Amino acid sequence: MHASSRTFIRSDLIVLVGGAIAVALAAATHYLGGGAVAAFACSAIAVALLASLVGRSVEQMGDRFGAGATGVLQSALGNLPELFIALFALKAGLVAVVQAALIGSILANLLLIMGMAFVVGGLKHGHQKLDSARARGTIVLMVLSVVAMVLPSLAFYVHTPAAEHENALSLIVSCVLLLLFVLTLPASLKRDKDEAAIPAMQHEPPRWPLALAVGLLALASALAALVSDWFVDALEPAMAALRISDAFAGLVIVAIAGNAVENVVGIQLAAAGRSEYAFSVIINSPLQIALVLAPVLVIASQALGFAPLTLVFPPMLVVSVALAVIISAFITFDGESNWIEGAALVAVYAIIATAFWWG
Numbered sequence: 001m002h003a004s005s006r007t008f009i010r011s012d013l014i015v016l017v018g019g020a021i022a023v024a025l026a027a028a029t030h031y032l033g034g035g036a037v038a039a040f041a042c043s044a045i046a047v048a049l050l051a052s053l054v055g056r057s058v059e060q061m062g063d064r065f066g067a068g069a070t071g072v073l074q075s076a077l078g079n080l081p082e083l084f085i086a087l088f089a090l091k092a093g094l095v096a097v098v099q100a101a102l103i104g105s106i107l108a109n110l111l112l113i114m115g116m117a118f119v120v121g122g123l124k125h126g127h128q129k130l131d132s133a134r135a136r137g138t139i140v141l142m143v144l145s146v147v148a149m150v151l152p153s154l155a156f157y158v159h160t161p162a163a164e165h166e167n168a169l170s171l172i173v174s175c176v177l178l179l180l181f182v183l184t185l186p187a188s189l190k191r192d193k194d195e196a197a198i199p200a201m202q203h204e205p206p207r208w209p210l211a212l213a214v215g216l217l218a219l220a221s222a223l224a225a226l227v228s229d230w231f232v233d234a235l236e237p238a239m240a241a242l243r244i245s246d247a248f249a250g251l252v253i254v255a256i257a258g259n260a261v262e263n264v265v266g267i268q269l270a271a272a273g274r275s276e277y278a279f280s281v282i283i284n285s286p287l288q289i290a291l292v293l294a295p296v297l298v299i300a301s302q303a304l305g306f307a308p309l310t311l312v313f314p315p316m317l318v319v320s321v322a323l324a325v326i327i328s329a330f331i332t333f334d335g336e337s338n339w340i341e342g343a344a345l346v347a348v349y350a351i352i353a354t355a356f357w358w359g
Contacts, residue, residue: 007207015052022046023223030230036237043231047081047257050224051264057217058265058281059272060208080221081228082289085254086297088229090306097250098309102294103317104255106146106286110328111349112256113263117278118342121270128275130335138283139329141184145290146325148177152311153318170310171302174295181291231257245359251317252353259285275337283332320352 008016026046029039082105086098121128152169155162162169206213232254239249256263269278294311301309313321327348331341 007209007212009207012056015049015056019046019049019053019220019223022049023227026227026230030233036234037241039234040231040238043227043234044257046227047224047231048264050220050227052268053220054217054224055265055268057208057213057220058277059269059274060206061210061213061217080225081257082259082293083296084225084229085232086293087300087304087306088232090297090301090309091304093307095307095309096314097246097254098297099313100247100250100317101254102289102297103313103321104251105259105289106321107251107324107349107352108255108259108263109282109285110324111345111352113259113266114279114282114328114332115342115345115347115349117266117270117282118337118345119339120267120342121273121275121278122337122339122342124271125273125275126338128270128273128337130275130279130332130337136333136335138280138287139332142283142287142290143325143329145177145180145287146321148173148180149290149294149311150313150318150321153313153315156312157315157318166310166312167302167308170298170312173311174298177291177295181288184291228257245357247359248353248356251356279332279337316355320355324348324352 022042022045026039026042028034029042082101086101089098089101118128152162152166152173155169156166157163208216235249235254236246239246239253244253266278266282269275269281298309298311301307328345331337331345
């Protein structure tokens, strides 16, 4: 497959130039002042444009690695903002905010982003096929991982003897989840034999050389992590000015901002008719949150002497994530998607988010 003679098209240049301007404005409002709401808005726009750049980079490199590897790579880079945000929050003692953001990220990906991808892809292309074998394997692993992540909460709330040892139990569960991630990584990276022929029929050949796509992907992801930190700095005063509760801000706004990369990428890929890639990118994010991000934060919080993070979440968060996992698994297990199912997922997310509006 040969790259086209024209590397950058007009929309690429708009994203590149617009992203640079937005990052500069976000830096100016962060370091020079201008009000919390202005800093909040500029940072949010910058993250969105950087996420769009990441999406284009993934699109230009996805065929070379396959859907599984692309999803893992994209989710790993996309979760960097959340990792830095959570570490800074734990250093400040904001354990409840970090717990809400972790669960909120899973909810946003499984309900809101997957739902929007199904709606966009379904309205534009009709029924979209997901590779049933890969879809089943990924969704089953995601269900098992999230269940394992919230088991310490169950032990705590049903008053088992383990409830008095939530720190130790959380550390043990975290180590087990990280080991599971290492064991399943080779299968996630494997490319199916017949996969290479499918995308060629769905979209134009890549315009960017591989080195350029990888370089822009890394640069945009690193900048997204930096700007996300500015975004969170402005979040609390902005929410106070806008009168939005801390619980809603952590569960919804911080979670969506931290996952802006996957949010834009998944919907972009679905709009392009590349449902396999869209599903891989979207579903790998909550999978890596349960298998990697949450365990790493539990271990790092205690190793670095920050406020200790445990896997004992408030009951409403546990119920919400359990419902989200069950619903998303039920909808995707048949290997197909349509816009009605997507609309239903978005509706469930809206209801859950509303339940946290008051705190």
